Amino acid sequence: MSAATIEAAARVLRTIPIAAAYQPRAAAQQAANCTTCHLRDLCLPCGMNEIDTGRLDALMFARRRIKAGQILYHEGDRFAFLYAVRSGTFKSNLTLPDGREQVTGFHIAGELMGLDGVAQGNHASTATALEDTEICAIPYAQLCELAQGSAGMQQLVTRLMSRELVREHSLMLLLGSMNSEERLAAFLLNLSRRYKARGYSASEFHLRMSRAEIGSYLGLTLETVSRTFSSFQQQGLLEVDKRHIRILDLVAFTASFEIRLH
Amino acid sequence: MSAATIEAAARVLRTIPIAAAYQPRAAAQQAANCTTCHLRDLCLPCGMNEIDTGRLDALMFARRRIKAGQILYHEGDRFAFLYAVRSGTFKSNLTLPDGREQVTGFHIAGELMGLDGVAQGNHASTATALEDTEICAIPYAQLCELAQGSAGMQQLVTRLMSRELVREHSLMLLLGSMNSEERLAAFLLNLSRRYKARGYSASEFHLRMSRAEIGSYLGLTLETVSRTFSSFQQQGLLEVDKRHIRILDLVAFTASFEIRLH
């Protein structure tokens, strides 16, 4: 098969209507397998026994590639799937009637998206890929059926949601009572911890989001984010080269912002 | 029985250790009954069929009175119960290491508290009564057992959590991208809607929380809250008498802040 043929095939795959891509037949071609997934200890099956994880495999989650800038689901879309990030980064955001946007979260490999859709049966936020990504689509109804048979499985979604609640609480604390330096530091330290848990460097990483997106998430303007980065650099805390960040002394940086916090 | 005797008995009841108050024996004395509760369409059994609601009754939720200023649970306390507010008002809050507080929510009759404890098995926030209150203590483990037998019941907690997620999203939007007038207006309109759903006036109500607590919740200082109330009054939008609030033209007030929003 020539390179041109592969390219053409890829193009066809990309243009499959969403509904079709979720059909068992299409899914079977590249179904996700939790048991062998390198993210299994971070993702949905985290803390689950082998039997339950095997049951998840039986659901044959469809895998899908979402290219940079594309939208996985819109606020208001019918909710039917939870999405697990396999690779890449997403943002979630809300829109006010007048057009103002608020980024409510960033999601990296092993994290779940879409839990806010359970309440009303419609997605409550919009999810956009910030780079080329791959996701698993988890059919929520089938997940609930599985939960009927297993107490461990049943607690799973509940616990994931509660974790999300705790995460949002801390973001409220950030938005409600921290200054700009604290906000940016908290953001970087949070990312650092998540990268570390995935085996990446905790002190050096590449941001996948723009200054404007960071600003929206932190309740700041993009100019303030940029200035705060510069200030951290001048204070000798960070090395900033565009979106490439290096925390010079992670221990000191953490300590400084965990204890001080004003 | 003399008044003094009653008073003495009440004092004894108040000093029963928490663990004892949760014993089935103690609970039986004043067990809650969802089927006949006037809050059943707002609270836990909302949307549930009669059979499932009956199953809830079988759990015999203990009822407890919490006096103004007392704490129902502390951040870090072992999580074992969800709490439904029967009457009165609670606040939830987080504390930063340096003592700064952030109020994360207010809870009135029919609302659930404690969902953020599911994630770690410990409460992630502190719940304090803002007036004399009454709650139902819902044993979480038993609720999960019930859920094993009923799909509807199983979805219940999940949906309640998701609703909470949506609520927190909108609070993030508020904290991240609204000015002080919009924040206070959004707060009042939200309270108004919740009172209305409970059969109270949507345009006239009594605030149970201080200016400082409102400020913490909205990410403002108490002085700014006070000034914004005064400003709304001067603009002819509200009548404010201490904690008693009257929205003069609810339709106009709603429209003005739903459309404008800046």
Add this chain to the structure above:
DNA sequence: CGATTAGTTGACTTGGATCAAAATTCGTGG
């Protein structure tokens, strides 16, 4: 290689914070 987008930096403005003081309400013990 222009044209668009992202990021930085500077100058200036401002909304809400801070500090301070007075007015009002509340709680408690005598």
Add this chain to the structure above:
DNA sequence: CCACGAATTTTGATCCAAGTCAACTAATCG
């Protein structure tokens, strides 16, 4: 039931952190 001290609320004066506006640079891409 009253009085006194503590807590809450309002209002004014001042300040400053972050927003706004603007100019410029650097990277990205048809």
